[in-house]
Amino acid sequence: MARSKTRDEILTAATRQFAESGYKGTSLQDIAAEVGCSKATLLYHFDSKDAILAELCAPAIAELRDLLDQVAAAPDPDTARKIAVQGFVDLAMRHRREIQVIYGDLPALLLQPALQPVQVLTEQLHATLAGTSGSAQSRLSAKFVLAGLPAVIFACTEFDDETLRAALIATAGRALESLS
Incomplete structure (x- = not known):
């Protein structure tokens, strides 16, 4: 359950970040910081920013x-x-x-x-x-x-x-x- 929750939190944060700062203006670190996880944790769930966008x-x-x-x-x-x-x-x-x-x-x-x-x-x-x-x-x-x-x-x-x-x-x- 924790994995799914973190994945959903990443998607929610990415959506907000992309909408506010643009896709190009948002880094994986920005998303991870909003979620409160490390960039490594984010990359465990999604292998790239493109993968987040796709989902x-x-x-x-x-x-x-x-x-x-x-x-x-x-x-x-x-x-x-x-x-x-x-x-x-x-x-x-x-x-x-x-x-x-x-x-x-x-x-x-x-x-x-x-x-x-x-x-x-x-x-x-x-x-x-x-x-x-x-x-x-x-x-x-x-x-x-x-x-x-x-x-x-x-x-x-x-x-x-x-x-x-x-x-x-x-x-x-x-x-x-x-x-x-």
Whole structure:
């Protein structure tokens, strides 16, 4: 049980450190110090900072894949877009810190092996949100939704999650509604 507890504490501390200082700005020693363990103990549980990042992001990446499966099974493009918006809002809210880590150091982190699928998955989600018109407005509206939702989630602390979720879905729907 102690090993699992320490591992969870390392992941919690790493998430907070990465979100506050960035992935590149956080050292293994920073994480170990926050947990109250030695760097050797940290390395017993994770062989590298990349391994910590991989474990932190794995659930969000798996949920993004599941979301895209749901989108692919939708009977029509409008339903697919609705599923994509609601699913992405829910995913972003559930994984606030992890997404904050990824968005904070996006170009560099996409080079990390653990996050290489994120770019492909995000492109698939973007295509669903943009629709089939191929217009500049549709592509930019989809990028706005993908980049803007997580940013708003990080910045909005004055709303409860239910209010925030409803407002984000409505706002994203308005941004995308002219694309139908």
